[in-house]
Amino acid sequence: MNLDFSPEDAAFREEARAFIAQNYPQELRDKQNRGEDLGREDYLSWHRILAKKGWSAPSWPKEFGGTDWTPTQKYIWSEEQARADTIGILPFGVAMLAPVIYTFGTQEQKEKFLPGIRDGQVWWCQGYSEPGAGSDLASLKCKAERVTGDDGKEYYIVNGQKTWTTLGQHADWGFFLVRTDPNSKPQAGISFLLIDMKTPGIEVRRITTLEGGHEVNDVFLDNVKVPVENRVFHENQGWTCAKALLAHERSGIAGVARSKRGLERVREIATTERSDAGGPLLADPFFKRKVAELEIDLTALEFTELRTLAGESSGKGPGTESSILKIKGTEIQQRLHELALEAVGHYGAPYLRDLGHNANIGPAYAEGLAGDYFNGRKTSIYGGSNEIQRNIIAKMVLGL
Amino acid sequence: MDFSFTEEQSMLRDTVASYLADNYSFEQRRDALKAEPGWRPAVWKAFAEELGILGAPFSEELGGLGGGSTDNMVIMEELGKSLVVEPYLGTVVIGGGFLKHSGYAGAADMIASIIGGETIIAFAYAEPQARYTWQDLKTTAKKDGAGYVLNGHKAVVIGAPYATHLIVTARTGGGQRDAEGVSVFIVPKSAKGVTTRDYPTVDGFRASEVTFENVALGADALIGSEGAALPLVEKVIDEAIVATCAEACGVFRRLHEGTLEYTKQRKQFGQPISQFQVLQHRMVDMFIQLEQSISMTYMADIKLADSDHERAKGASAAKVQIGKAAKFIGQNAIQLHGGMGMTDEMAIGHYFKRATMIENAFGSTDHHLARYEGLSLGKAA
Numbered sequence: 089m090n091l092d093f094s095p096e097d098a099a100f101r102e103e104a105r106a107f108i109a110q111n112y113p114q115e116l117r118d119k120q121n122r123g124e125d126l127g128r129e130d131y132l133s134w135h136r137i138l139a140k141k142g143w144s145a146p147s148w149p150k151e152f153g154g155t156d157w158t159p160t161q162k163y164i165w166s167e168e169q170a171r172a173d174t175i176g177i178l179p180f181g182v183a184m185l186a187p188v189i190y191t192f193g194t195q196e197q198k199e200k201f202l203p204g205i206r207d208g209q210v211w212w213c214q215g216y217s218e219p220g221a222g223s224d225l226a227s228l229k230c231k232a233e234r235v236t237g238d239d240g241k242e243y244y245i246v247n248g249q250k251t252w253t254t255l256g257q258h259a260d261w262g263f264f265l266v267r268t269d270p271n272s273k274p275q276a277g278i279s280f281l282l283i284d285m286k287t288p289g290i291e292v293r294r295i296t297t298l299e300g301g302h303e304v305n306d307v308f309l310d311n312v313k314v315p316v317e318n319r320v321f322h323e324n325q326g327w328t329c330a331k332a333l334l335a336h337e338r339s340g341i342a343g344v345a346r347s348k349r350g351l352e353r354v355r356e357i358a359t360t361e362r363s364d365a366g367g368p369l370l371a372d373p374f375f376k377r378k379v380a381e382l383e384i385d386l387t388a389l390e391f392t393e394l395r396t397l398a399g400e401s402s403g404k405g406p407g408t409e410s411s412i413l414k415i416k417g418t419e420i421q422q423r424l425h426e427l428a429l430e431a432v433g434h435y436g437a438p439y440l441r442d443l444g445h446n447a448n449i450g451p452a453y454a455e456g457l458a459g460d461y462f463n464g465r466k467t468s469i470y471g472g473s474n475e476i477q478r479n480i481i482a483k484m485v486l487g488l
Numbered sequence: 489m490d491f492s493f494t495e496e497q498s499m500l501r502d503t504v505a506s507y508l509a510d511n512y513s514f515e516q517r518r519d520a521l522k523a524e525p526g527w528r529p530a531v532w533k534a535f536a537e538e539l540g541i542l543g544a545p546f547s548e549e550l551g552g553l554g555g556g557s558t559d560n561m562v563i564m565e566e567l568g569k570s571l572v573v574e575p576y577l578g579t580v581v582i583g584g585g586f587l588k589h590s591g592y593a594g595a596a597d598m599i600a601s602i603i604g605g606e607t608i609i610a611f612a613y614a615e616p617q618a619r620y621t622w623q624d625l626k627t628t629a630k631k632d633g634a635g636y637v638l639n640g641h642k643a644v645v646i647g648a649p650y651a652t653h654l655i656v657t658a659r660t661g662g663g664q665r666d667a668e669g670v671s672v673f674i675v676p677k678s679a680k681g682v683t684t685r686d687y688p689t690v691d692g693f694r695a696s697e698v699t700f701e702n703v704a705l706g707a708d709a710l711i712g713s714e715g716a717a718l719p720l721v722e723k724v725i726d727e728a729i730v731a732t733c734a735e736a737c738g739v740f741r742r743l744h745e746g747t748l749e750y751t752k753q754r755k756q757f758g759q760p761i762s763q764f765q766v767l768q769h770r771m772v773d774m775f776i777q778l779e780q781s782i783s784m785t786y787m788a789d790i791k792l793a794d795s796d797h798e799r800a801k802g803a804s805a806a807k808v809q810i811g812k813a814a815k816f817i818g819q820n821a822i823q824l825h826g827g828m829g830m831t832d833e834m835a836i837g838h839y840f841k842r843a844t845m846i847e848n849a850f851g852s853t854d855h856h857l858a859r860y861e862g863l864s865l866g867k868a869a
Contacts, residue, residue: 220755222826223756298830429848433848434614434616435644436690449697465840475764
């Protein structure tokens, strides 16, 4: 057992660090620093820079544009991005959909869709949850009926509603789970469809979340016509794709590198903020202990993730241990939000979203921390709630 | 031993509850907060005239209903249930508290004007550097002839945008963090040299950064004794803490009830999710936290009439319980609502936001744990 990075890994870290320093868009950095909501082009700008370098899809097979990095290199890459506070590449295309396409898709689908995902040209959104199908995803009702069109081609006519579609307001395309056989068992009658969001009959409606942001949407589908060739894998076997995708959705969810950076930020804030005793808050015995406990918790998560990575590099795919990473990762992220909000005391209260930037009320680092705390409650709900993750561990790992 | 409320207090509760049921729905509140001025003077007028509750804790000689802190508690719990933003706490509990306890010469007139709904008070005590150390004051009031000249910056003054008057803590002597030299002043918001920068808070109130620049005050602006007002400040803040704990109990009740209701109607895996034992136990734990919070609020209310030491211990102990419960009940209410709990359109998230802000109001859980330790364990050393 050892944790040493090889000279090659050290050189890779230098390369990654230098690349970010030289190429990360200043305009994007400024917007992040001001806490502005990012627009479509902001999200895609960094993606496109990485695509040019060939680094936008490290985990993909090399033939489709993967980097062929070792697990250690991928780990270093995520650390360096977090260290530099870059935005992440949106997961919907690169991390979630693409593995489904290159695992289950046809040659035509791979050629048609993978380059746009890799290069950040096409924005994808997810059509999974429904108002009545959350944790119990397999009970979804959005219906797709197969018809022959006037042009003699085969289509699905899709009707129903999807919800919690993250950043769907920007999407060009969406991947949807739909029911193609209403008579079979819940998991058996589902198909996986790729739908052009400009197709007539699609309406994306904003859901405002409790911190005031626009991140998620309802998507209504009213007689939406989808060519049959946009189905991935077999009809009524979409659940296989869905499960594979969920495992990938969870594997990145530990967010160790980001949480390390978050912990540094809490330390920075608590160095500037004063305690009741008048010294730095970080010297306050209560606060200091909470930071230490969280740091230890994060170290445990980091080593659990490293063990998982080591397992993956010896050929095991992301397995049920990803549920551990999801539970602990999100708990730690939420705890970071709590500590940051607590650290800023009175200045956690102002709501400055509508006052424009540089409102100059309280320290700049306090702005938006309450919003982050409120918004961060979603992490233990989405991607399979933490209760569901515990069910998975109980069933799949403990055999209960 | 008796934990029951008087007939008057029960009537007071019913009156407030029924008014709010008719006039303070989630939608009515939401629309009012979105618009200017961000609160409803008409509601305040109704509190004064129709309900008469602004006189609840004042003696009958002063024109009040002859109640006390328990009446404040009853009212605050009801206000918490409806997430009321109108400034009962700042005006009646805190403003009224300073006027009653200080022997202030103008108290009778001022209280009459509070009861009538004309005077609205916000408490400007927090400073950017001071965290929860009330005597850490950079704001100064320098003697100038018979009066004073006030200078300084007060942080996040809740309710200042609605207020006619500010009650301000300032230093008339001593060093920045000394217990000696703390004084309290009442300042009309319209006084020359007072500027406010107004903004909403994350839980729907309005607040201001308040700056005093050479504000000339008469001798009659001083409340309590010059340079020796810290005990008065602590007493009033402890009363405000108990009132806030009562408000929190109202908020917690709604979070808990709302969660029970939602889980009973939300079906997944072919059954209401309330049937899952893991969620049942969670809701039981929420309920236990709620009950413990109510108990601690009653305890702290009773201790308000006790010695300074017991009063302070009681208030801090209650605030610790309320702070922990706010986190547990609030977070789990959202968790059990799933995605719906994350939306602005459902009331539950708004209760969660208020609960979260109450956690740090008048001192965080850590602050009050440390204060309790000092009061309870420090003596033995």
